[in-house]
Amino acid sequence: MSSSPSLNTWSDALSGFTIGGFPLGLIIVAAIPLVFIALYALTYGVYGERKFSAFMQDRLGPMEVGPWGILQTLADILKLLQKEDIVPTVADKFLFVIGPLIMFVGSFLAFAVLPFGPAFIGADLNVGLFYAVGIVALEVVGILASGWGSNNKWALYGAIRSVAQIVSYEIPASIALLCGAMMAGSLSMQHFNVVQSGPYGFMHFFLFRNPIAWLPFIIYFIASLAENNRAPFDIPEAESELVAGFFTEYTGMKFAMFFLAEYGSMFMVSAVLSIVFLGGWASPLPNIGGLALNTMTSGPVWGAIWIILKGFFFIFVQMWLRWTLPRLRVDQLMYLCWKVLTPFAFIAFVLTAVWEIYM
Amino acid sequence: MDKAMEEAGNIMSAMVQESKAAYDIIRERFGEAVSEFDANPTMPFFEVLDTARWVDIALFMRDDARLKFNCMACLSGVDYLEEGKLGIVCNFESIGQYTHRIAVKVKCQRDGGSIPSVSCVWHTANWHEREAYDMYGMVFDGHPDLRRILCPEDWTGFPLRKDYQVQETYHGIKVPY
Amino acid sequence: MNELTIAIIFYIFAAVTVVSAAVVVFSKNVIYSAFSLLFTFFGVAALYVFLSADFIAVTQIVVYVGGILVLLLFGVMFTNTIMSTDLKADVLHFIPGVVLTVLLIVGMLYAFYTTGDWMPGHIQLSGSVVERIGIETMSRYMLPFEMASILLLVALIGAAYLARYDKANKKEH
Amino acid sequence: MSEYFSNIKTATTTIATGLTITLRHFINAVKRKGDAGIDDADFFRQVDGLCTLQYPREVMPTPANARYRLYNNIDDCIGCNQCDRACPVECITIETIKVTADDLAICGKTSGGQQKRMWVPVFDIDVAKCMTCGICVSVCPTECLVHTPVADFSEFDVRNMVYHFGNLSKIEAQAKTKKLEEEKAAKAKAAEAAAASGQAPVPKPAPKPAPKPAGDQAGE
Amino acid sequence: MQELGKAELNSTRIIRQDDNRVIIEKDLDTEYMVLSMGPQHPSTHGVLRLECITDGEVVVEAEPYLGYLHRCFEKYCEKIDYPAIVPYTDRMDYLAGMNTELAYCITVEKLLDIEIPRRVEFIRVITAELNRIASHLVAIGTYGIDLGAFTPFLFCFRDREIILNLLEWISGARMLYNYVWIGGLSYDVPADFKKRVDEFVSYFKPKVVELRELLTENEIFVKRTKGIGIMPAEVAINYGWSGPMLRGSGVKWDLRRNDPYSIYPELEFDIPVPDGKFSDVGDSLSRHLVRALEIDESLKIIEQCLDKMPEVAGFDPRAVIPKRIRPKAGEVYGRAENPRGEVGFYIVSDGKSTKPLRCKARSSCFVNLSAMKDLSKGQLIPDLVAIIGSIDIVLGEVDR
Amino acid sequence: MDQTLSGFGTVFVFLALGIFFVVAGFITARLLRPSRPNAEKNSTYECGEPAVGSAWVKFNIRFYVVALIFIIFDVEVVFLYPWATVFKPLGSFALVEVLIFAGILILGLAYAWVKGDLDWVRPTPNIPKMPELPGRDSGRANG
Amino acid sequence: MEMFTAIGLNHFLTISTMLFALGMFAVMTRKNAIVILMGVELILNAANINFLAFSKYNGGMEGVMISLFVIVLAAAEAAVALAIVINIFKTFKTVDVSSVDTMKE
Amino acid sequence: MGLLDARISNRNVLVTSVDNVMNWARLSSLWPMGFGLACCAIEMMATNASNYDLERFGIFPRSSPRQSDLMIVAGTVTMKMAERVITLYEQMPEPRYVLSMGSCSNCGGPYWNHGYHVLKGVDRVIPVDVYVPGCPPRPEALIGGLMKIQELIRMEGIGLSRQDALKKLAEKSVDPQQVIDQARKVATA
Numbered sequence A: 001m002s003s004s005p006s007l008n009t010w011s012d013a014l015s016g017f018t019i020g021g022f023p024l025g026l027i028i029v030a031a032i033p034l035v036f037i038a039l040y041a042l043t044y045g046v047y048g049e050r051k052f053s054a055f056m057q058d059r060l061g062p063m064e065v066g067p068w069g070i071l072q073t074l075a076d077i078l079k080l081l082q083k084e085d086i087v088p089t090v091a092d093k094f095l096f097v098i099g100p101l102i103m104f105v106g107s108f109l110a111f112a113v114l115p116f117g118p119a120f121i122g123a124d125l126n127v128g129l130f131y132a133v134g135i136v137a138l139e140v141v142g143i144l145a146s147g148w149g150s151n152n153k154w155a156l157y158g159a160i161r162s163v164a165q166i167v168s169y170e171i172p173a174s175i176a177l178l179c180g181a182m183m184a185g186s187l188s189m190q191h192f193n194v195v196q197s198g199p200y201g202f203m204h205f206f207l208f209r210n211p212i213a214w215l216p217f218i219i220y221f222i223a224s225l226a227e228n229n230r231a232p233f234d235i236p237e238a239e240s241e242l243v244a245g246f247f248t249e250y251t252g253m254k255f256a257m258f259f260l261a262e263y264g265s266m267f268m269v270s271a272v273l274s275i276v277f278l279g280g281w282a283s284p285l286p287n288i289g290g291l292a293l294n295t296m297t298s299g300p301v302w303g304a305i306w307i308i309l310k311g312f313f314f315i316f317v318q319m320w321l322r323w324t325l326p327r328l329r330v331d332q333l334m335y336l337c338w339k340v341l342t343p344f345a346f347i348a349f350v351l352t353a354v355w356e357i358y359m
Numbered sequence B: 001m002d003k004a005m006e007e008a009g010n011i012m013s014a015m016v017q018e019s020k021a022a023y024d025i026i027r028e029r030f031g032e033a034v035s036e037f038d039a040n041p042t043m044p045f046f047e048v049l050d051t052a053r054w055v056d057i058a059l060f061m062r063d064d065a066r067l068k069f070n071c072m073a074c075l076s077g078v079d080y081l082e083e084g085k086l087g088i089v090c091n092f093e094s095i096g097q098y099t100h101r102i103a104v105k106v107k108c109q110r111d112g113g114s115i116p117s118v119s120c121v122w123h124t125a126n127w128h129e130r131e132a133y134d135m136y137g138m139v140f141d142g143h144p145d146l147r148r149i150l151c152p153e154d155w156t157g158f159p160l161r162k163d164y165q166v167q168e169t170y171h172g173i174k175v176p177y
Numbered sequence C: 001m002n003e004l005t006i007a008i009i010f011y012i013f014a015a016v017t018v019v020s021a022a023v024v025v026f027s028k029n030v031i032y033s034a035f036s037l038l039f040t041f042f043g044v045a046a047l048y049v050f051l052s053a054d055f056i057a058v059t060q061i062v063v064y065v066g067g068i069l070v071l072l073l074f075g076v077m078f079t080n081t082i083m084s085t086d087l088k089a090d091v092l093h094f095i096p097g098v099v100l101t102v103l104l105i106v107g108m109l110y111a112f113y114t115t116g117d118w119m120p121g122h123i124q125l126s127g128s129v130v131e132r133i134g135i136e137t138m139s140r141y142m143l144p145f146e147m148a149s150i151l152l153l154v155a156l157i158g159a160a161y162l163a164r165y166d167k168a169n170k171k172e173h
Numbered sequence D: 001m002s003e004y005f006s007n008i009k010t011a012t013t014t015i016a017t018g019l020t021i022t023l024r025h026f027i028n029a030v031k032r033k034g035d036a037g038i039d040d041a042d043f044f045r046q047v048d049g050l051c052t053l054q055y056p057r058e059v060m061p062t063p064a065n066a067r068y069r070l071y072n073n074i075d076d077c078i079g080c081n082q083c084d085r086a087c088p089v090e091c092i093t094i095e096t097i098k099v100t101a102d103d104l105a106i107c108g109k110t111s112g113g114q115q116k117r118m119w120v121p122v123f124d125i126d127v128a129k130c131m132t133c134g135i136c137v138s139v140c141p142t143e144c145l146v147h148t149p150v151a152d153f154s155e156f157d158v159r160n161m162v163y164h165f166g167n168l169s170k171i172e173a174q175a176k177t178k179k180l181e182e183e184k185a186a187k188a189k190a191a192e193a194a195a196a197s198g199q200a201p202v203p204k205p206a207p208k209p210a211p212k213p214a215g216d217q218a219g220e
Numbered sequence E: 001m002q003e004l005g006k007a008e009l010n011s012t013r014i015i016r017q018d019d020n021r022v023i024i025e026k027d028l029d030t031e032y033m034v035l036s037m038g039p040q041h042p043s044t045h046g047v048l049r050l051e052c053i054t055d056g057e058v059v060v061e062a063e064p065y066l067g068y069l070h071r072c073f074e075k076y077c078e079k080i081d082y083p084a085i086v087p088y089t090d091r092m093d094y095l096a097g098m099n100t101e102l103a104y105c106i107t108v109e110k111l112l113d114i115e116i117p118r119r120v121e122f123i124r125v126i127t128a129e130l131n132r133i134a135s136h137l138v139a140i141g142t143y144g145i146d147l148g149a150f151t152p153f154l155f156c157f158r159d160r161e162i163i164l165n166l167l168e169w170i171s172g173a174r175m176l177y178n179y180v181w182i183g184g185l186s187y188d189v190p191a192d193f194k195k196r197v198d199e200f201v202s203y204f205k206p207k208v209v210e211l212r213e214l215l216t217e218n219e220i221f222v223k224r225t226k227g228i229g230i231m232p233a234e235v236a237i238n239y240g241w242s243g244p245m246l247r248g249s250g251v252k253w254d255l256r257r258n259d260p261y262s263i264y265p266e267l268e269f270d271i272p273v274p275d276g277k278f279s280d281v282g283d284s285l286s287r288h289l290v291r292a293l294e295i296d297e298s299l300k301i302i303e304q305c306l307d308k309m310p311e312v313a314g315f316d317p318r319a320v321i322p323k324r325i326r327p328k329a330g331e332v333y334g335r336a337e338n339p340r341g342e343v344g345f346y347i348v349s350d351g352k353s354t355k356p357l358r359c360k361a362r363s364s365c366f367v368n369l370s371a372m373k374d375l376s377k378g379q380l381i382p383d384l385v386a387i388i389g390s391i392d393i394v395l396g397e398v399d400r
Numbered sequence F: 001m002d003q004t005l006s007g008f009g010t011v012f013v014f015l016a017l018g019i020f021f022v023v024a025g026f027i028t029a030r031l032l033r034p035s036r037p038n039a040e041k042n043s044t045y046e047c048g049e050p051a052v053g054s055a056w057v058k059f060n061i062r063f064y065v066v067a068l069i070f071i072i073f074d075v076e077v078v079f080l081y082p083w084a085t086v087f088k089p090l091g092s093f094a095l096v097e098v099l100i101f102a103g104i105l106i107l108g109l110a111y112a113w114v115k116g117d118l119d120w121v122r123p124t125p126n127i128p129k130m131p132e133l134p135g136r137d138s139g140r141a142n143g
Numbered sequence G: 001m002e003m004f005t006a007i008g009l010n011h012f013l014t015i016s017t018m019l020f021a022l023g024m025f026a027v028m029t030r031k032n033a034i035v036i037l038m039g040v041e042l043i044l045n046a047a048n049i050n051f052l053a054f055s056k057y058n059g060g061m062e063g064v065m066i067s068l069f070v071i072v073l074a075a076a077e078a079a080v081a082l083a084i085v086i087n088i089f090k091t092f093k094t095v096d097v098s099s100v101d102t103m104k105e
Numbered sequence H: 001m002g003l004l005d006a007r008i009s010n011r012n013v014l015v016t017s018v019d020n021v022m023n024w025a026r027l028s029s030l031w032p033m034g035f036g037l038a039c040c041a042i043e044m045m046a047t048n049a050s051n052y053d054l055e056r057f058g059i060f061p062r063s064s065p066r067q068s069d070l071m072i073v074a075g076t077v078t079m080k081m082a083e084r085v086i087t088l089y090e091q092m093p094e095p096r097y098v099l100s101m102g103s104c105s106n107c108g109g110p111y112w113n114h115g116y117h118v119l120k121g122v123d124r125v126i127p128v129d130v131y132v133p134g135c136p137p138r139p140e141a142l143i144g145g146l147m148k149i150q151e152l153i154r155m156e157g158i159g160l161s162r163q164d165a166l167k168k169l170a171e172k173s174v175d176p177q178q179v180i181d182q183a184r185k186v187a188t189a
């Protein structure tokens, strides 16, 4: 069901070629580029993180593997493929294996609703945003499975901390996104982009259109950091406390899955943030008089570029924070979530509602 | 040695004099339980002859308003092979109250000897005594937790004794080069 | 062709749902029960999609998987220790249970398949389900909606109190 | 309540400060510090920017007195054994053979002009054990034992780290030993003969081949 | 068998058996977990092992286990000559080799009763203070890592690298110098030394400020460390704490002032102690602050020394080194203020041999760490990490 | 065919692809990697020490309370999302209604706040004391 | 064949029956209180499937709305029930319902 | 049974190119276990830090042995620690490498003669691939040692044991005596 008939998702566009009503084959065709974008984002997220962090720390970062080290992530993955797989004797074999799977699939599924351009989206669900918020739940279960399945104390600590953290921050995160949904009046991811695109570029973005939007924007950003276990909320995998958190016992490919899932969700939340508050694929450049910058920089290809740029910008900010700040403690984390972010999220919610109705 | 002592007896540095004053207070209280003052110019000390009173002396040293040796700077085990004794040497000082310092020696028999533990007077003695036990094997009576501290639990011998012979293997790993 | 594809997907999810539900019920290990509940909930969510209730499907994931399941898992982890008690759950009243269950299945299925006119026909809902839900909660289901909040409040207060209160210790902590 | 807000405020400002600092570094990453060694006058010319040195490609010069791999210029070694005795780790093994009188010329002089009186067939330094403390170097009278600035010399086999600096091969060493023995025997014979003939020969100095005086005079 | 603890409301007991394994007997409510932190753990700073008995995230008790780096220093002292011990003292506190060397050398010098040339004293103080800065940089940097801030660590190491370069330039080695010899130094300083150190000081000052802004003043950092692991002054003294640890508890005690050695009496510097405004006196933050402020003081000392250092033409730093070091019979306890506190050497000489009869190293970290068990009770695991970090242990010194 | 499915069809494809990706990764790895298990290798990692006891212990109740509060607010959010899509046309009345709804739940939050359920209870840490005098068997506690 | 490929109401009803039966079975036979709770969740899910199925094939919003409220109920139920179970566990040190009812505090 | 376990007798072009790719991946992403024992560990940290930056080579430390490929034994291994080192080594997944850093772990180093509690060389308990000398080794030396490990990996292949690789390397490498001669040249120059 397409709630926005004016828009064609890519799969819709291709559905003319199907013989039945159900274009499964074409969906696959449509999905594959997305998959690659996702994987690309994952691997280059890792590379970017290394480089950015290096530059912030007066280092060079990966240099020797490929020119400027760009093949580093590839080598890492290839290497992880070759690593022996160890399943500890005391571990719960089933949960140990299923954990990374759920984790990865959970973070991967979220990509299905990310629009990469006016006609380039996996699935334009009319509950897209809600779906994006909810799919995190899978990761939670994956983390619990791997933490419990490892039968390792560090892993269990990491998992429980992580789950408590993710579920807590889901509340401010979802309320903050709710504010976005209220501004857009829809939950469809494409709709967000459509209502935020226009000739005046960034002036259409909710962040600039609405004087209160910065509050949910910041709240969601902070909460998304916590949901991804990013610093300063990386207590679940706090190296200096819990060795490696819930994936302490994981080797080789299974570990790679966590790795990819982590960077996948990083991109995911960054993209959601930019879609909901910063117009997603909409071009931020305004048309100035005769200079039709906006028109020039719109379109399917530009859309993908814009959203990836915006996503990467927020990934950059995440990294920037990570390499600057110390880590919070678990009670401070809960304090921040329940006593700062949640009340402010409610305030933002009320203000947005009032603004939207009366202004 | 004798000459040095004589000299020291005649002209004692200010530091040694302070120690002497502190010693006199202890001597006054405990009499024969402590030995004569040794005005060693680099480390003036006295010895506790009656080891049973060591804890009392320690408590007195810590709590007496004139002494206030609130800090035990160091406790070293020593092996007096010729005398057939093991001993400890403790260096005391008073932080924030006085400037005097003094060292105390306590000795015990080499085999099966024991020294009362002063870990109930200074926390710091706890680990130091464990270390002395670990290295020399003297027992500290009343120590709350007298285990080896540096060597593994199942290590044989007391490494710093002068007659220590290193064991050949430890858990199947060859020890000597 | 496409019907068949859909049917296959449906059967996959149906199978996932039922099999994992069976694991939930029959597994000796409570932890496995809890984790296979994940698949049940997920499968049920997929079935909701087949029933055009996409919002409910996502809600299912959000609330059941993200909330209830986590709660259950925590419950299992709190109340069971591998070390002292075993995680195996014993079976009680087995025979009457089986008998009743079989009777239930047979009876219900009989009812379904003999009643021919369950379906008055495909009436498609117009508009988005989400928006419909929004409107309905604000209008027709206003009272239940507000009651739900009170219910949740009461549940929160009660559960928090219970979790805090330690009977053996006779104190809140 | 005011504490609540002031907390939020301090947190925000301090985090912002931190972020500015890291961002400054990020922006400064276009600059590089370069490979100036501490000896260079402009060691501090570039204080911001990346400080990474890409080691196998770029090397920062080590100072002249850097103490890394030991090297013995055996041509200058007089076999005095001082280094061996001074080494706390005992990682130098020296075996010496006294030079026979007729070999003195072959054996040669050190670069300092001192006559060498010892063959050093075995001069092994176990660099795997050495802790580069420099004590041996400081006692060496002829300054033939030196630390080189070469630090990077890892091996696949630890046995390769015993460096043999001896100036004689095994066979040569045997030959020299034999020669020495012969000379000794000859001397003994001569001495006997002298004793027999009643002439007191010049008494042979210390039988140990350790020219201690030489060590002491240059060794401080 | 010893009983370690009990859960409050039931019959859970934690028991240490005779073979020293900890077991848990019967548990009912929340279970105690025995968690072994270390020897390979990112935040135990080496090979310390803490056996934590935890109740959820709360540490009921953490018992430190040492000796994973017991390298028999004291045995060595009895086997080798006085001057040869110097490189081993380096390896004791490997982060502050210069200071430990200095402590050892002044101890032996006390025993030998020799006068040291003034220039040597100045060079010793400069190098020791440089090394103190380097050591504090490591302490602060790794403390940052413990609390999750990685970048300050790298900044610290970047600046430390320059100090290492300086010290390598002087002594020939980067970390384990064997530079301070009994009665002198191994080399005189290079010609440009003063200029370079001066440049370093002016380079380093803004970096200290940057570090403070990045880490010490960061609200998260403050919140993580403030009020954690409070040690009252009186107990700190009783525990024998020294150095920044003791000063963190508010006791103004610095051996450079209270038992002065070398040329410290001629120099002006403050002894930073927390005033209780920014931190609670005696907590982890205070200890961190003391270290951070000491860097400033050390810079001050270095500047003064550079001013006052006499230039002697043809100076031979080995001039007064005795040919053979064989002290007369006697005992001595000498000490110096190391970055981590008081490092003392108790040396017994029998007057006959060139080797000490007994040489005990009083290690600052060993003593500081002994309070760990007491400090750890009732802390959360992250706080435990914060406390260990604030103690700033160097296992080489703890285990010797 | 139902339109909803086509949207979720993509999601299904993503699901399938995700699983496929993981499984393919695992299989490739399985083909490549060596496998030489031994008892020590398969032992639980605990910083190099042999692990004492199982990690499967009952966990702290606090985590449960967090999940509890979460679930309540989660359900609330479920109601708010559909409302957010239609609240503009519905106007003030709907707003008031939702504010009452949210207000009641915020009451719950306030309750939890006041009752300290939102505090991560930190036990009062031990402040070291002076050693106790001999004669009492309390060396343990302080030593 | 038609019966299998054309997914209709009966398919959903069958599945919901199965879930319901499994849930019932769990509730009736299992001793572990938490598994009983899981059984209850299964039953609620089965009910929800029915609501939605009828709603779809009858074309009203009632089913959807009711299923929404059922989910609310399920959440509240799970929260409170688990709190009770945990409390039972704290008191009786077991979650075995058969032993709990014979026990006294 | 994975490919890396296989015994392959005929090594054709395909096998070698697969080898090359896999070796490249392994050598480009050597993750050491963050594991320091003594003074050498500080130099190891210094090597990881900005000035030498091991991350240039894709080497970045992991704190869990499960995710590491390389164990840098940096420092003195004592008797008490030896068993832990074995455990940690065993807990690393294969293929794994060991680099012994510093005199102490090479052969006991400064503590070899009287150090009753020091393990005289970590190769007594675990197989060591590369020995880095020095006390402590300069960061340059550690990097050099890591490059040696990379060299070793380059020589490895499917069906080749580590010994074979070492042999292959030995064929290529220079005689240690030549190293000394070279050093002589350097010193005299």
Ligand code: SF4
Binding pocket: D070, D086, D087, D088, D089, D090, D091, D092, D125, D129, D130, D131, D132, D133, D134, D135, D136, D137
């Ligand atoms: S440098 Fe030190 S350890 Fe090395 S050979 Fe010389 S004296 Fe021995």
Ligand code: SF4
Binding pocket: D072, D076, D077, D078, D079, D080, D081, D082, D083, D084, D094, D139, D140, D141, D142, D143, D144, D145
């Ligand atoms: S001290 Fe110098 S001259 Fe004497 S043996 Fe050693 S290297 Fe040769």
Ligand code: SF4
Binding pocket: D131, E091, E176, H038, H039, H040, H041, H074, H075, H076, H101, H102, H103, H104, H105, H109, H110, H134, H135, H136, H137
């Ligand atoms: S080799 Fe030297 S630097 Fe390394 S651990 Fe041993 S003593 Fe320390």
